[in-house]
Amino acid sequence: MLDLPTEFIEKYQQLLGEEEAQKLVASLQTESKKAYRINSLKFKQKTPKSTDQPVPDIPHAYYGEVSSQDPEWVSGSVYSQDPAAMFPAYIAKVEPGENVLDLCAAPGGKTTALSEALKNKGLLVANEISATRVKALRENLERFGISNALITNNDSEALAKKFPNFFDTILVDAPCSGEGMFRKNPDAITYWSQDYVLTCAERQKDILTEAVKMLKPNGKLIYSTCTFSPEEDEAIVLWLVEKYGMTIEKANHVVSEKVSYGNPSFINSDLEDLKKTLRFWPQDNLGEGQFAAILRMPDEEVEVKSKKKKKQKNRKGLTNEEKGFVKKVLDHFNLPESLQNWEENACVRQDHVFIPAINPSELKGLKIVNNGVELGLLKKNRFEPGHQLAEVLGQVDQENVVELDSSEDYKKYLHGETLRVKTELRGFILVAREGFIFSFGKVTGNGVLKNFYPKGLRILKDE
Incomplete structure (x- = not known):
């Protein structure tokens, strides 16, 4: 049983009335809802998991649980996510070719959904201020096979200086008091108080002040939280309307x-458009708590003080010899559209070969975690493909694949072990389990499969 704060219960008794507040409190004592989305960038290859309990409104989303060791998860073919948390990215309705920012992106659920809508066209900037959480963000985006993402580790002010009036769509899933996470993460209860709610609201305003500087005129802001608190929800939306002249869309x-x-009555407002915003209550039995709003910027630009841009240096491309090393490996695989012009677009830095989502010379002063797709590493007279490339190649059908037929071999490979396999293939190949491509490997002349699954992702034997 969750020990809910008396102050919390009394607050929602006042807002909702005794009967509805009782339903809220009772729902928080039940189990949280689990669900997953199928990655539409990859699912044509093989549809994973059961699809008999769809999440309302969200395409390719279903109730159920996915283990982090399932091949569907390891291959990035599914993403586990709270059903209500799927809606902010869904209502963004981004289009391929847009410039999109997920400002508070970790662990990546909303970012991966935005990437599906972009279909690897345009630019997706995924930012996370926490140096710890940004690592999980990178892993999840890499697993998903996203090729047009720039992952950054900055505060909103630093980004605003670099990207003034730049983005078509910005999603701000703001840090909040976490009331909607109580049953999923009971620790959130321990730091909840009404004072904390008000502190979060001020922090949200600080973040949004910088976010609006990055929106193009007529750009779209998706604001969301995982809390029920009107001070952090309707009140923040009203503040955006009054301060920036934004309009609320349904x-x-x-x-x-x-x-x-x-x-609107939650904050004693008469702004009827606040009824266009969305709120998800756990007692409605869809998912956890969530709030989301669509806001549109006016046509004029927001004035931003930014440093004068210096002439950018050309990025360092590959030499013909280096292209030859890379080509020797890539010629064995079918390339998705996003990689087909790799010879023209690839560049190299400290022997890392990558196709940038944005020119690296334009990013000076930002903390960059990943820029586009890392193809692999140049070594002495050879090229070694990287894990991110394997996940991107999983978007299309491949022939040079070794299938791990037994669960035992699959577990061994995730542990980092070398295997012996029966195949006529030699050299670098893709490794799959149940049809889900999840890694590179290398088959030697005597049929030994050398393990190229990254050490940082390997699963310990006792797990």
Whole structure:
């Protein structure tokens, strides 16, 4: 049983009335809902998991649980995510070719959904201020096979100086008091208080002040939290409307009766458009708690003080010899559209060969975690393909694949062990389990499969 703060219960008794507040409190004592999304960048190859319990409104999303050791997860063919948390990226309705920013991106659920909508076209910037959480963000985006993402580890002010009036769409899933996470993460209860709610609201304003500087005129802001608190939800949306002249848009494509809407009376406002915002209550039995709003910037630019841009240096491309080393490996695989012009687009830095999502010379002063797709590493007179490349290649059908037929061999490979396999293939190959490509390997002349699964992702034998 969750020991909910008396102050929390009394707050929602006042807002909702005794009966509805009782439903909220009772729902927080039940188990949280688990769900997953199927990665549409990869699912044509093989549809993973059961699809008989769809999440309302969200395409390719289903209730159920996926283990982090399942081949569907390891290959990036699915992403485990709270059902309600799927809606902010869904209502963004981004289009291929847009410049999109996920400002508070870790661990990556919303970012991966945005990447599906972009279809590897345009630019996706995924930022996370926490140096610890950004590592999980990178792993999840790499696993998903995203080729147009720039991952950064900065505060919003640093990004605003670099990208003034730049993005078509920005998603801000803001740090909040976490009321909607109580049953999923009971630790959130221990630091909740009304004072903390108000502190979070001020922090959200600070983040959004910088976010709006990065929106193009008429750009779209998706604001979301995982809390019910009106101080962090309707009140913040009203602040954006009043301070920046933004307009609230309705998510016409959300039709489920399990979704509730914003309530102007919660903050003593008469702004009817607040009813266009979305709120997800756990008692509605869709998922955890969530709030989301679509806001549109006015047509004029927000004035931003930024440093004068210096003339950018050309990126360092590959020499003909280096291209030959890379080509010798890549010629054995079918390349998705995003990689087909690699000879023209690839560059090299400290022997790392990558196709940048944005010219590296334009990013000076930012903490860059990953830029585009790392193809691999140049070594003495050879090229060694990287793990991110394997996950991107998993988007299309491949012939040079070694299938691990037994669960025992699959577990051994995830541990980092070398295997003996029956195959006529030699050299670098892709490794799959149940049809899901998840790694590179290298087959030697005597049929030994050398393990190229990254050490940082390997699973210990006792897990």
